[in-house]
Amino acid sequence: MHWSDVLETLLDTAGDVLPIVVMIAVFQFVIIRRPMPNMRRVIIGFVYVLLGLSLFLLGLEQALFPLGRLMASQLTDPAFIYSGIERMADAMHWADYYWVYIFAFAIGFSTTIAEPSLMAVAIKASQVSGGAIHAWGLRIAVALGVAVGISLGAYRIVSGLPIHYFIIVGYVVVVLQTFYAPRLIIPLAYDSGGVTTSTVTVPVVAALGLGLAETVPGRSVLIDGFGLIAFASLFPMMSVMAYAQISEYRAGRQRTKSSD
Amino acid sequence: MPVILVVVFFQLIVLQQPLPNLVQLLSGVLLVVLGLTLFIQGLEMGLFPVGESLAHALARKGSLLWLLVFAFSLGFGTTVAEPALIAVAEEASEVAAGAGAIASDQAAQEAYADGLRLTVAFSVGLAILVGVIRIVKGWPIHWMIMGGYVLVVIITSVAPREIIGIAYDSGGVTTSTITVPLVTALGVGLASSIRGRNPMIDGFGLIAFASITPIIFVMLFGMAVH
Numbered sequence: 001m002h003w004s005d006v007l008e009t010l011l012d013t014a015g016d017v018l019p020i021v022v023m024i025a026v027f028q029f030v031i032i033r034r035p036m037p038n039m040r041r042v043i044i045g046f047v048y049v050l051l052g053l054s055l056f057l058l059g060l061e062q063a064l065f066p067l068g069r070l071m072a073s074q075l076t077d078p079a080f081i082y083s084g085i086e087r088m089a090d091a092m093h094w095a096d097y098y099w100v101y102i103f104a105f106a107i108g109f110s111t112t113i114a115e116p117s118l119m120a121v122a123i124k125a126s127q128v129s130g131g132a133i134h135a136w137g138l139r140i141a142v143a144l145g146v147a148v149g150i151s152l153g154a155y156r157i158v159s160g161l162p163i164h165y166f167i168i169v170g171y172v173v174v175v176l177q178t179f180y181a182p183r184l185i186i187p188l189a190y191d192s193g194g195v196t197t198s199t200v201t202v203p204v205v206a207a208l209g210l211g212l213a214e215t216v217p218g219r220s221v222l223i224d225g226f227g228l229i230a231f232a233s234l235f236p237m238m239s240v241m242a243y244a245q246i247s248e249y250r251a252g253r254q255r256t257k258s259s260d
Numbered sequence: 261m262p263v264i265l266v267v268v269f270f271q272l273i274v275l276q277q278p279l280p281n282l283v284q285l286l287s288g289v290l291l292v293v294l295g296l297t298l299f300i301q302g303l304e305m306g307l308f309p310v311g312e313s314l315a316h317a318l319a320r321k322g323s324l325l326w327l328l329v330f331a332f333s334l335g336f337g338t339t340v341a342e343p344a345l346i347a348v349a350e351e352a353s354e355v356a357a358g359a360g361a362i363a364s365d366q367a368a369q370e371a372y373a374d375g376l377r378l379t380v381a382f383s384v385g386l387a388i389l390v391g392v393i394r395i396v397k398g399w400p401i402h403w404m405i406m407g408g409y410v411l412v413v414i415i416t417s418v419a420p421r422e423i424i425g426i427a428y429d430s431g432g433v434t435t436s437t438i439t440v441p442l443v444t445a446l447g448v449g450l451a452s453s454i455r456g457r458n459p460m461i462d463g464f465g466l467i468a469f470a471s472i473t474p475i476i477f478v479m480l481f482g483m484a485v486h
Contacts, residue, residue: 062284
């Protein structure tokens with residue numbers, strides 16, 4: 001690790017944070033015209049966020065991204081996929097890519113668990129709900145959703161089906177679930193679709209999608225390579241609502257049991 | 261770190277190749293853990309209180325206009341500089357050049373990428389603005405989101421095919437690690453300072469809006485350019 005890398009990452013992150021800090025300062029001092037409560041603490045907090053995020057990205061860049069990208073390309077390499085098959089010509093069945101699906105599932109789950117913005121929302125949700133929503137339960141539900149979404153997205157790239165069929169069916173399921181899910185969870189479930197895909201997930205998942213589209217015969221990188229992220233933002237909505245439905249159902253059963 | 265387990269499992273057992281650079285891997289993991297701990301600490305000290313205190317102050321001020329200006333500029337300002345969006349916009353401009361929609365020279369591609377970025381940033385600003393109006397008025401979220409879905413489906417059927425994948429992806433990449441806690445705190449703070457609003461029901465949902473509008477606007481952008 002070089003110090004210039006550290007400095008560069010720190011500057012990049014500072015560049016992301018700066019416009020936000022300027023905007024907050026303008027609103028605080030020009031429009032509200034009142035000093036911010038706990039100014040010192042807040043500034044220290046911002047410095048922590050800046051440092052923490054830079055270290056986090058640096059660690060990812062060093063340990064995970066190269067390996068994740070390398071593996072995405074190795075797993076989608078024809079030599080690996082077709083190794084167990086004698087006649088290559090007629091053996092391009094979608095099921096032959098099973099390792100890719102398993103990898104997609106595992107990497108989707110584990111990168112989402114590590115996603116910092118999901119942690120932020122989960123912490124806030126458990127504070128607001130007074131502990132009724134467990135931060136860990138929510139994170140696992142979202143991660144499962146992303147995992148299923150990305151595996152299905154990988155299947156879509158392999159099979160070459162148009163993306164909007166999947167997305168539209170997904171929307172219909174979300175709408176149907178909305179009518180049956182507990183009301184409290186709905187906004188949170190909708191939000192969790194958007195937060196899952198940021199710093200950790202996007203680079204690895206994008207590499208998987210582009211690698212897969214390059215390897216599978218007849219797929220265009222431009223048309224089929226994109227879209228995994230869309231799957232990853234759709235499925236958490238379903239899994240979070242399902243999580244709430246299951247917990248409600250179980251709580252209801254316990255209540256009827258204890259009243260007997 | 262479950263990510264490590266997955267990577268190690270696939271590397272050793274499925275691909276049967278040795279792990280490159282074990283020392284680098286371990287020091288990277290150490291950095292990730294340290295960074296996350298600091299980040300969470302800073303979240304509780306800095307980002308959450310700032311978002312909530314601003315929301316409270318603006319709600320007390322009683323000026324809907326300033327609240328909406330703040331909402332829009334928060335969405336626009338945090339998105340326009342988002343690195344993930346810059347990367348996606350560049351890729352999209354290559355796609356467009358490849359499809360022959362724009363001239364494949366440097367200037368045309370840059371103009372296209374900038375246009376796309378501004379479109380997405382504008383749509384996120386609009387999303388936060390609409391979301392804040394929703395919190396103030398207390399409208400139920402699902403009708404608005406469903407309306408958004410219907411729009412997405414309708415526009416998908418007429419948008420050029422090359423733009424669809426990118427449009428759907430751009431919904432997910434717009435919300436960064438710093439925007440999410442700020443926007444969440446804004447929503448929750450606002451919902452808890454307006455009487456009759458439940459922070460759980462009304463406070464969340466801003467990010468949901470911010471993930472749908474870019475899909476719509478990027479497809480519209482694609483239709484306008486292609």
